[in-house]
Amino acid sequence: MARSTDDKRNFALRESGGQETSVFSGRTPRQAALKAARRLEPASSEDEAQRTKIELREKGTKKVHIYEGWAWEEDAPDDKPDWMPDRITEANVSKQGIEHLEEI
Template sequence: MKAARRLDPAPSEDAADPETIRLREKGTEKVHVYEGWAWEEEAPEDKPDWMPGEITKGNVSKQGVEHLEEI
């Protein structure tokens, strides 16, 4: 989710274009593959003072796990 929120946000969730995100698991030869997307939304009414008026939200869908080959 953190990686998805760092993508360029779309104006709405419906307009978001999924991008492939690959994350390597530390200490292993596994690479987790996700489809991620981000969009901007209005902050809730009860937001704290420091929060901006628009926030970036993200979502991911796991596609699978790849294994790296030893060289």
Template sequence: MTRETDDKRNFALREKSGEETSVFTGKMPRQAALKAARKLDPSDSEDAAPREEFRLRERGTHKLHIYEGWAWREDAPDDSPEWMPETVTEANVSKQEIEHLEEL
């Protein structure tokens, strides 16, 4: 099966219990992981941000993408639009591994 270049994929945030609580969309797993990381409790700086592990299951597959993510607060850019808040949440992720689930 080939994918179109503009196809979006859905990734479900999976808890340790196996419950899937949220869904994030992206062309690549990392894009969805960055969206998930922005939902973490942000720290005051990137260096002080605690790393948290989270798991994203690609919908329609048995692949479980495991990431370490962190989030922090940063001042908005000087050229930001008026509607943007003064501080924004930034995030970063690091892929740890991919697991293949036996069953869903």
């Protein structure tokens, strides 16, 4: 199935017990993983950030994308809009692999 470039896909965040607690959308699994990572407890700097396993199942499939994610706070850019706080949460992820579920 061909996708147009602006098609959003939905990814369910899986907890350790297999329950799916949130849904993140994005064009790519990485984009959804970054959104999930931004919800982690932020560290004071990227170097001090705890790395956390993030598992996202693509809705409608048995494919689980596995990432290592971390978040940290940093100063907002000087040209930030008025509504943006002075400290913002940044995040990054590193893909660890893909697993296929037997059943959903």
